[in-house]
Amino acid sequence: MPRRNPLKPRSAISAQTDIHTGQVIRHHGRNALVEAENGERLECTARKRVHDLACGDRVEWSSAGDDQGVIERVLPRTSALSRPDHRGRPRSLAANIDQLLIVIAPAPEPTAALIDRYLIAAELMPARPALVLNKTDRLTADTRTHIDALLAEFAALDIPVVRVNTREPGALQPLIELLATHTSILVGQSGVGKSSLVNTLLPEHEIRVGELSEASGQGRHTTSDTTLYHLPGGGKLIDSPGVRDFHLWHIDKAQLERGFREFHDPAGHCRFHNCRHLNEPGCAVQAAVDAGEISARRLESYRKLYAQLEAAEERLGDY
Structure with missing residues (x-):
C-alpha cells in the first residue's frame, strides 16, 4: 500500500484552521444566521451530518467567504424545547434555554390543560417556568375572575406570575426584571401577543403582529421562524412561532x-x-x-x- 503524503490533508475539514464557535440566532431548514463570538453575524449552511439544528444552539462553524459560513457541528446542549413534527417525531424549537415563559391573554381563552403541558416541558428540559398574563388592559369582570382563579392554582406551585400589557408606560417592568438574567423563550397560543411584547421590548426589530381571526377567535401565525434577541436590560429572548396546541407524544x-x-x-x-x-x-x-x-x-x-x-x-x- 502506498504511503500517504504527510503534506496532503486527510480531508478538507482536517485542513481547516478557521473553526470558530457561535450561536444560532435564527434558522430555517439547513440555513442559519449565526452570531460569532465577536458579535458579527453571518449566514451559514449546516453540513448534512448536522441534524436537528435549533435556535439557541452553540455551534462550531468554518468560514466560506463573503460573510458566509458552514456549520460543522452542534455543541452539547444544556436544554432543548421540542415538539412532535407532522410524523410524530420530536423536533427541537430552541436550545440552551433556562426559562420558559408561558404567555396567556384574555383572548384566546387560556386553558389549564395547555398550561399543564408547557409546565411538563419546562420540568423535563429543565427550565424555570413562569406565567405571563398579557393584555391586562383588556380584562373584563368575567375574564378577570376566571383568569385570577387559573393563575392562583399555578402560583400555589411556586411558579412566578407577572401581569403586563404593552399600552401603559412601565407596565412591562415586571417582565423586564424576569428576563434580565436568563435565556428565555416565549411560548403560547397564537394571538396572545408574544410578538407585540417583543416589539415593545425591542422596537427596532419590528416583529410582524397579527390580530385574532374574527371567524375562529384564534390567533393568526405571525412569527414563522424562531429568533433569538439580546435584551437591552440583560438576558436573551427567543420568540417562537405561535401554536394553537402543544402535545407531548415524544415523552414516555x-x-x-x-x-x-x-x-x-x-x-x-x-x-x-x-x-x-x-x-x-x-x-x-x-x-x-x-x-x-x-x-x-x-x-x-x-x-x-x-x-x-x-x-x-x-x-x-x-x-
Missing part, C-alpha cells in the same frame, strides 16, 4: 410524572413503588388530593395525559 409515561412537580414528595410514600397514581390502593398522591394539598384538576390532567401516552404507545406497537 415515566417522564410524565416528573413533569408534575407537586407529585414528587407524596409519590415516594405510595404503597407500591411502581404506583401510576391512577386507581391503585395506597396512592399517596390521591391521598394528598383528598387532603386538599394537591389540585384535583391537576391529578385529573395527569391521568388524561397518561391515557393519551398509553394509547399512543399501543398504536406504535401495532406497526
Whole structure:
C-alpha cells in the first residue's frame, strides 16, 4: 500500500484552521444566521451530518467567504424545547434555554390543560417556568375572575406570575426584571401577543403582529421562524412561532410524572413503588388530593395525559 503524503490533508475539514464557535440566532431548514463570538453575524449552511439544528444552539462553524459560513457541528446542549413534527417525531424549537415563559391573554381563552403541558416541558428540559398574563388592559369582570382563579392554582406551585400589557408606560417592568438574567423563550397560543411584547421590548426589530381571526377567535401565525434577541436590560429572548396546541407524544409515561412537580414528595410514600397514581390502593398522591394539598384538576390532567401516552404507545406497537 502506498504511503500517504504527510503534506496532503486527510480531508478538507482536517485542513481547516478557521473553526470558530457561535450561536444560532435564527434558522430555517439547513440555513442559519449565526452570531460569532465577536458579535458579527453571518449566514451559514449546516453540513448534512448536522441534524436537528435549533435556535439557541452553540455551534462550531468554518468560514466560506463573503460573510458566509458552514456549520460543522452542534455543541452539547444544556436544554432543548421540542415538539412532535407532522410524523410524530420530536423536533427541537430552541436550545440552551433556562426559562420558559408561558404567555396567556384574555383572548384566546387560556386553558389549564395547555398550561399543564408547557409546565411538563419546562420540568423535563429543565427550565424555570413562569406565567405571563398579557393584555391586562383588556380584562373584563368575567375574564378577570376566571383568569385570577387559573393563575392562583399555578402560583400555589411556586411558579412566578407577572401581569403586563404593552399600552401603559412601565407596565412591562415586571417582565423586564424576569428576563434580565436568563435565556428565555416565549411560548403560547397564537394571538396572545408574544410578538407585540417583543416589539415593545425591542422596537427596532419590528416583529410582524397579527390580530385574532374574527371567524375562529384564534390567533393568526405571525412569527414563522424562531429568533433569538439580546435584551437591552440583560438576558436573551427567543420568540417562537405561535401554536394553537402543544402535545407531548415524544415523552414516555415515566417522564410524565416528573413533569408534575407537586407529585414528587407524596409519590415516594405510595404503597407500591411502581404506583401510576391512577386507581391503585395506597396512592399517596390521591391521598394528598383528598387532603386538599394537591389540585384535583391537576391529578385529573395527569391521568388524561397518561391515557393519551398509553394509547399512543399501543398504536406504535401495532406497526
